[in-house]
Amino acid sequence: MPFLGKDWRSPGWSWTKTEHGWKRMVFFGHELEDNNREIDLKELCSDNNDNLFVGDVCELATTKRKKDFYNNNTKSQFVFRDKWIYVQKGSTKERHGYCTLGEALNRLDFSSAIQDLRRFNYVAKLFQLIARSQLTSLSGAAQKNYFNILEKIVRKVLEDHYNPRLVKELLQDLSSTLHSLTIHVGRCVLVGNVNIWLCRLETIVKWQQELNNMQIPKQMCAGMSLSDLPLHMQNKILFKLSDACDIINLGQATPTLHILSENRTLWKKLCHFHFQDKPFSNNLVLTKSDNVDWKLMYFNLKKHYPMKEQYGDTLHFCKHCSILFWKDFGHPCTANDPDSCLMPISPQHFIDLFKF
Numbered sequence: 382m383p384f385l386g387k388d389w390r391s392p393g394w395s396w397t398k399t400e401h402g403w404k405r406m407v408f409f410g411h412e413l414e415d416n417n418r419e420i421d422l423k424e425l426c427s428d429n430n431d432n433l434f435v436g437d438v439c440e441l442a443t444t445k446r447k448k449d450f451y452n453n454n455t456k457s458q459f460v461f462r463d464k465w466i467y468v469q470k471g472s473t474k475e476r477h478g479y480c481t482l483g484e485a486l487n488r489l490d491f492s493s494a495i496q497d498l499r500r501f502n503y504v505a506k507l508f509q510l511i512a513r514s515q516l517t518s519l520s521g522a523a524q525k526n527y528f529n530i531l532e533k534i535v536r537k538v539l540e541d542h543y544n545p546r547l548v549k550e551l552l553q554d555l556s557s558t559l560h561s562l563t564i565h566v567g568r569c570v571l572v573g574n575v576n577i578w579l580c581r582l583e584t585i586v587k588w589q590q591e592l593n594n595m596q597i598p599k600q601m602c603a604g605m606s607l608s609d610l611p612l613h614m615q616n617k618i619l620f621k622l623s624d625a626c627d628i629i630n631l632g633q634a635t636p637t638l639h640i641l642s643e644n645r646t647l648w649k650k651l652c653h654f655h656f657q658d659k660p661f662s663n664n665l666v667l668t669k670s671d672n673v674d675w676k677l678m679y680f681n682l683k684k685h686y687p688m689k690e691q692y693g694d695t696l697h698f699c700k701h702c703s704i705l706f707w708k709d710f711g712h713p714c715t716a717n718d719p720d721s722c723l724m725p726i727s728p729q730h731f732i733d734l735f736k737f
Contacts, residue, residue, distance in 0.1 A: 465706030483523025499693030
């Protein structure tokens with residue numbers, strides 16, 4: 382069988398053969414080029430052995446300039462051609478090493494996923510969980526990629542006004558974590574200079590201010606609006622919502638929607654949707670007429686139990702291949718029935734996959 386050890390050219394990269402040798406291909410728009418003119422090593426490295434050391438120094442200096450140029454001028458993540466990753470938790474004879482959370486963050490192209498509204502909430506929730514507990518486990522490159530994607534998330538909310546509440550909660554958790562790590566815990570648990578993290582903390586505060594000052598413009602539309610729909614259709618729209626805050630906010634739009642948002646059946650279905658397998662008897666909230674107040678009961682249950690998560694699209698894990706991937710992109714599966722091996726991965730399960 383073929384040898385699957387670590388390739389010296391770094392596995393996962395694409396290479397092309399030129400007249401000067403093999404050259405790595407970069408897929409984020411264009412190849413990085415150094416603005417500074419490189420020193421011609423042939424002029425420095427002649428037959429004189431004294432110039433040999435000079436040539437080595439110049440080559441190292443050129444490499445360092447290219448590295449500094451890359452670090453200072455690019456904000457986009459390195460885009461891999463394959464949108465899946467093999468989740469490996471130990472070394473075998475065929476594979477050496479293991480997969481980390483930071484590597485998965487780089488390989489699964491979350492930068493493009495946030496442009497899809499089906500995946501936006503999923504990625505934002507995943508980033509929130511990383512901010513709460515896994516930030517220190519990321520490598521320096523993964524941390525840089527994390528904040529670059531986070532900036533794109535904030536910019537998308539500011540432009541499209543999509544789900545600002547979730548992103549505000551994400552930034553609040555991230556700010557609390559960074560404040561605790563930089564002020565109380567110290568620099569020993571952080572990768573990189575502590576001043577860089579303080580600058581990132583200032584950037585987060587600036588993002589929070591921009592989101593708090595965001596004004597959603599009123600749409601001037603001469604066509605039919607939500608209030609023009611029949612009552613049964615407005616009621617159906619409310620019953621499709623799974624977030625209590627969305628129901629309350631929608632109920633503040635018009636007096637009719639406010640009455641519909643207080644429907645006992647609506648809050649009863651919401652309780653059964655999120656807490657179906659939880660005991661209700663210990664958390665019953667009764668009104669003066671001995672009827673169950675399902676709205677208050679929902680918020681009472683919310684204090685004791687986690688809510689059911691629902692996303693338009695999630696990452697999937699193939700139990701046969703041990704590969705994590707977006708379902709739309711697929712993966713090279715060798716199973717006879719690939720669909721039977723698929724398992725949807727929640728954000729918390731994604732974090733648990735990379736705990737060793």
